[in-house]
Amino acid sequence: MRTSAAIESLPRSGIREIMELAWKVPDAIHLEVGEPNFPTPHHICEAAAEAAAAGFTKYTPNAGIEPLREVLADKVRLRNGIDATPEHIIVTAGAVAGLYSALVALVDPGSEVLLGDPSWPNYGLMMRLAGVTPVHFPLRPSQALVPRAADIEPLITDRTRAIILNSPTNPSGAITPAEVLHELLELARAYDLWVLSDEVYDEMWFDAPPASMARFDTDGRVLTFFSFSKTYAMTGWRVGYLVAPAPVVNPILKTQEPITSCVNAPAQKAAIAAITGPQDCVGEMRGSYQERRDLVMSLLDARGVPYVRPSGAFYLMADISAAGMSDVEFCRRLVIDKAVAVVPGTTFGPNSGAFARISLATATEPLLEGVGRLAGAVAEWGS
Numbered sequence: 001m002r003t004s005a006a007i008e009s010l011p012r013s014g015i016r017e018i019m020e021l022a023w024k025v026p027d028a029i030h031l032e033v034g035e036p037n038f039p040t041p042h043h044i045c046e047a048a049a050e051a052a053a054a055g056f057t058k059y060t061p062n063a064g065i066e067p068l069r070e071v072l073a074d075k076v077r078l079r080n081g082i083d084a085t086p087e088h089i090i091v092t093a094g095a096v097a098g099l100y101s102a103l104v105a106l107v108d109p110g111s112e113v114l115l116g117d118p119s120w121p122n123y124g125l126m127m128r129l130a131g132v133t134p135v136h137f138p139l140r141p142s143q144a145l146v147p148r149a150a151d152i153e154p155l156i157t158d159r160t161r162a163i164i165l166n167s168p169t170n171p172s173g174a175i176t177p178a179e180v181l182h183e184l185l186e187l188a189r190a191y192d193l194w195v196l197s198d199e200v201y202d203e204m205w206f207d208a209p210p211a212s213m214a215r216f217d218t219d220g221r222v223l224t225f226f227s228f229s230k231t232y233a234m235t236g237w238r239v240g241y242l243v244a245p246a247p248v249v250n251p252i253l254k255t256q257e258p259i260t261s262c263v264n265a266p267a268q269k270a271a272i273a274a275i276t277g278p279q280d281c282v283g284e285m286r287g288s289y290q291e292r293r294d295l296v297m298s299l300l301d302a303r304g305v306p307y308v309r310p311s312g313a314f315y316l317m318a319d320i321s322a323a324g325m326s327d328v329e330f331c332r333r334l335v336i337d338k339a340v341a342v343v344p345g346t347t348f349g350p351n352s353g354a355f356a357r358i359s360l361a362t363a364t365e366p367l368l369e370g371v372g373r374l375a376g377a378v379a380e381w382g383s
Contacts, residue, residue, distance in 0.1 A: 173310020
């Protein structure tokens with residue numbers, strides 16, 4: 001008996017490999033996981049508990065319950081500048097389910113989709129499951145890992161159907177400026193491409209809030225993906241949502257039915273409480289990540305380890321090339337010899353091997369201890 005060719009050719013996540021290696025090391029410092037170290041705010045948990053106790057535990061519409069879609073439409077209008085109504089909103093089982101549903105709905109097997117290097121590895125994994133070929137365009141450290149139309153256009157072929165963009169970005173924390181979003185949107189228009197804009201870190205910014213590309217979309221080619229996971233420390237609740245042009249809402253709902261059907265009912269009530277309740281928790285978490293970022297940058301500066309300055313999310317890409325070994329070897333050895341887990345750069349793209357990703361989503365003391373050990377390892381192993 002055989003499994004599918006798509007599954008047999010699917011690589012394991014480099015994040016998961018490091019995580020499992022670190023689980024075997026007592027007292028390892030975990031800087032590999034992109035998960036907030038904060039609890040879900042109490043009022044959000046209470047809303048879910050009350051909904052479950054009241055019997056709100058049945059199937060819901062594929063697109064999500066109407067009250068949630070209404071407050072999400074208000075949210076994206078007010079906070080993201082996207083002109084949307086509830087009919088443009090689809091509630092999904094985390095942003096990842098929305099991305100996969102949209103990919104299946106919009107892109108035929110055998111087509112190509114443009115993807116940054118480095119970028120979140122799950123994009124490429126879901127493309128392979130859908131029979132779509134990822135084509136990587138370079139994100140250059142000299143340009144703060146921000147995408148540029150000039151680097152993307154030469155890679156477009158008659159098989160290219162879409163481009164995936166992410167700002168603020170995992171793994172680098174880069175934010176794409178509004179003027180660059182305009183350039184990328186013009187490129188998509190010129191070649192009639194869909195744009196899947198992953199904005200799950202839209203509230204996690206440090207210097208200035210990011211712009212949403214859909215604000216500039218005049219011909220209905222941009223789909224925008226959001227999540228409660230990072231903003232409200234709700235990773236395990238699995239609630240995301242997407243904003244889609246009206247003509248593609250029903251095609252995406254057709255794909256969502258056989259994939260997830262709907263998001264669990266109490267979690268949707270929790271999501272309403274998150275959006276409509278106090279937002280000070282979001283500012284507090286963002287402030288903590290910014291403080292950690294600044295402390296980590298100061299430490300790396302003092303130890304002579306280069307990095308790309310993050311403007312949002314909660315990651316930092318440190319240049320570990322001076323250690324004189326591959327990124328994978330460095331990160332595995334860092335776990336075994338120094339009890340610190342970070343992610344190899346090539347997990348995020350084939351040409352990102354000079355880097356390791358550090359997650360800032362852990363408490364300050366172990367974070368600084370782990371980064372200090374990383375800096376020490378670069379100096380020790382590279383000497």
